[in-house]
Amino acid sequence: MEKKFTTYDEIDFAEDPSFIRWVQGKDQKATSFWKKWVADNPEKSEKIKAAKTLVKSIKIKEHEPEAAQIKNLWNKIDAAIEDEPETAIIRPMGRRRWLSVAAAACIGLLAVFYFYNPTNSINTELGEQFAYQLPDNSTIQLNADSKISFKAKRFANNRTVHLVGEAFFEVEKGTHFQVITPSGNIEVLGTKFNVNTRSGNLVVVCEEGKVRVTAKGDAQILTAGLGTKLTDSKTELEKPYAVKVDRKTGWRNGDFYFENVSLNQVVEELERQYAVEVAIENSLGNKMGNYTFKNGDLNKALSDILFQVNGAFIINGKQIKVTAK
Amino acid sequence: MSDVILWKQLKDGNKSALERIYSTHISGLLKYGRKFSRNDQVIEDCIQDLFIELWKNRAGLSMTDSIQRYLLVALRRKIIRQLDRSKKWVSDTEPTELDFKVEIAVDEELIAAELSAERAAQVKAAMHNLSKRQKEVIYLKYASGLDYEDIGEIMGLNYQSVRNLVSGALKKLRGSLLTVILVLALAGL
Structure with missing residues (x-):
C-alpha cells in the first residue's frame, strides 16, 4: 500500500x-497518514x-x-405524489414456447450446478459496521467485529444464517427464517429483531412481529418490545421481559446504551467501535451502572463513560489507559 | 443509515425514506444540474420528475449501494433529454456535446502566497481550457468526491476513459500552473 506511492509523480498523487x-x-485519517508519509519520504516533497x-x-x-428553493x-x-392512486400492476402472461425448449436444454447444465452450494460469509472488522441484503431481500446490519454466514443458493427455501457477534435483522415475509448462534437459535417468520452473542451470552430483542428463541432445550416466544437472554452462568433462558428496543438497537445509529452492566462490558463495546485497546483498573472496571456513549468522537465517548465513575484516561495512539482520578 | 436500507425502505413504500433521500441529496443534485444549464427552472423540473418517478416506480427499482450515484445517473439522463429536445426544436443540427460550465474559485492560500492577479487569471484560464467532459470528470471527482467507477457509470464511460480524462485534465492544469507551482515551491509552501 505504502510502497506504491514511492513511484508516484504529482499527477498520480x-x-x-x-x-x-x-x-x-x-x-x-488521511491527514495523519499523509503527514507521516511526507515526513518519512522527504525525497518526494x-x-x-x-x-x-x-x-x-x-x-x-x-x-x-437556498433553503426556500429546496423546500x-x-x-x-x-x-x-400525494394524489397518486394506489394501482396494481398487472403483467400479461406471454406464451413463449421457445422459452420452455431453452429451459429444457438448460436443465442438464443446471443440475451440475445445483449441488454446488458454497457458504457465503461476511465479517466486519473492529470499528466497522456493515449493512447487507440477503438473497430474499431481508437485511442484516452487522455491528463491529461480527460475522454471518449462509448458503446463498436456494436461500429462499432454507433461510438459515449463522451469527457470531451482534446484528440487527429485518426479515422479509416468507418461509421459516432461522438465526443460529453458538448459544442458541432464533426462529421467525417476518420481523425485526436484534441478536447479541458477545462474551458467551445470548441477548435477543424483538422490535416487530414475533420470534422464537431456543437455547439449552428451553424456548421462549418474544413479541414486539420484549427481550430474553441467556448468560453464561444460567442454565435456561430468562422469562421475556420488557425492553426499550430503541436503546438495544441504538448502535445502528451510533448510540450505545447500557443498563445495569459492569464498566468492563461498556469498554469492550467501545474497543470494538473505535478499534482501540483499553487498559482499565479493576476497581473501575467492575463498577455496575447505566452507561451511554456515541460513535464518532473517542475523546467525548470516553469522557461520557468515565464521568460518572470519576475516572480519567490517557490516549496514546490505539492504546488507552483508564485510571481513577 | 446505510444506502441499502434506506433504498429498501423506499421500495417498501416508506414516504419518509423518499423525503430523507431528497433532503440528503437535493443540494448536490441542484449544484450538479446547474453546471449544464443556467436555467434553474429546467433543472428543478428534471429533479421534480425524477423524484415523482422514483416514487411511482419504487416497487420495481433495482437495488443500489449508492443512492448518490443512482440519482446523478438519472438526473444527467433527464437533463440531456430535456436540453436536446429544446435544441433540436431550434435547429436541426446533430445533438452537440453537452455544455458543462465550471467556474473556479482561487484558493485563499494560493492568493496568500503572493499570487499575482496575472497568475490568478492563469489558474482560471487553465480550468477554462479543459474540454467539457474533462470539466465534468474533474467536477465529479474533486467537488463531489466520487470514485472512477461511479463517474464512469454517471457519464456512460468505461473506467479507463474516465482515468484518461482525469489525468489528461490534470496534465493540462499542470502545464498552465507550472509557473505557479514553481513560485510556491520556492516560497516553501
Missing part, C-alpha cells in the same frame, strides 16, 4: 482519493507540493441552493 481528502481537509497546488487549484465556485421543490414533489 493529485488523483489519489485519500491524498485529495487530505488536501481538501476532509478526512482526519517537490512532487507532493506540486500535487497539492494542483488539487488546491481545482476549487469550484458553487452557491449552496418549495419538495412541496411540489410531495403534492404530485
Whole structure:
C-alpha cells in the first residue's frame, strides 16, 4: 500500500482519493497518514507540493441552493405524489414456447450446478459496521467485529444464517427464517429483531412481529418490545421481559446504551467501535451502572463513560489507559 | 443509515425514506444540474420528475449501494433529454456535446502566497481550457468526491476513459500552473 506511492509523480498523487481528502481537509485519517508519509519520504516533497497546488487549484465556485428553493421543490414533489392512486400492476402472461425448449436444454447444465452450494460469509472488522441484503431481500446490519454466514443458493427455501457477534435483522415475509448462534437459535417468520452473542451470552430483542428463541432445550416466544437472554452462568433462558428496543438497537445509529452492566462490558463495546485497546483498573472496571456513549468522537465517548465513575484516561495512539482520578 | 436500507425502505413504500433521500441529496443534485444549464427552472423540473418517478416506480427499482450515484445517473439522463429536445426544436443540427460550465474559485492560500492577479487569471484560464467532459470528470471527482467507477457509470464511460480524462485534465492544469507551482515551491509552501 505504502510502497506504491514511492513511484508516484504529482499527477498520480493529485488523483489519489485519500491524498485529495487530505488536501481538501476532509478526512482526519488521511491527514495523519499523509503527514507521516511526507515526513518519512522527504525525497518526494517537490512532487507532493506540486500535487497539492494542483488539487488546491481545482476549487469550484458553487452557491449552496437556498433553503426556500429546496423546500418549495419538495412541496411540489410531495403534492404530485400525494394524489397518486394506489394501482396494481398487472403483467400479461406471454406464451413463449421457445422459452420452455431453452429451459429444457438448460436443465442438464443446471443440475451440475445445483449441488454446488458454497457458504457465503461476511465479517466486519473492529470499528466497522456493515449493512447487507440477503438473497430474499431481508437485511442484516452487522455491528463491529461480527460475522454471518449462509448458503446463498436456494436461500429462499432454507433461510438459515449463522451469527457470531451482534446484528440487527429485518426479515422479509416468507418461509421459516432461522438465526443460529453458538448459544442458541432464533426462529421467525417476518420481523425485526436484534441478536447479541458477545462474551458467551445470548441477548435477543424483538422490535416487530414475533420470534422464537431456543437455547439449552428451553424456548421462549418474544413479541414486539420484549427481550430474553441467556448468560453464561444460567442454565435456561430468562422469562421475556420488557425492553426499550430503541436503546438495544441504538448502535445502528451510533448510540450505545447500557443498563445495569459492569464498566468492563461498556469498554469492550467501545474497543470494538473505535478499534482501540483499553487498559482499565479493576476497581473501575467492575463498577455496575447505566452507561451511554456515541460513535464518532473517542475523546467525548470516553469522557461520557468515565464521568460518572470519576475516572480519567490517557490516549496514546490505539492504546488507552483508564485510571481513577 | 446505510444506502441499502434506506433504498429498501423506499421500495417498501416508506414516504419518509423518499423525503430523507431528497433532503440528503437535493443540494448536490441542484449544484450538479446547474453546471449544464443556467436555467434553474429546467433543472428543478428534471429533479421534480425524477423524484415523482422514483416514487411511482419504487416497487420495481433495482437495488443500489449508492443512492448518490443512482440519482446523478438519472438526473444527467433527464437533463440531456430535456436540453436536446429544446435544441433540436431550434435547429436541426446533430445533438452537440453537452455544455458543462465550471467556474473556479482561487484558493485563499494560493492568493496568500503572493499570487499575482496575472497568475490568478492563469489558474482560471487553465480550468477554462479543459474540454467539457474533462470539466465534468474533474467536477465529479474533486467537488463531489466520487470514485472512477461511479463517474464512469454517471457519464456512460468505461473506467479507463474516465482515468484518461482525469489525468489528461490534470496534465493540462499542470502545464498552465507550472509557473505557479514553481513560485510556491520556492516560497516553501
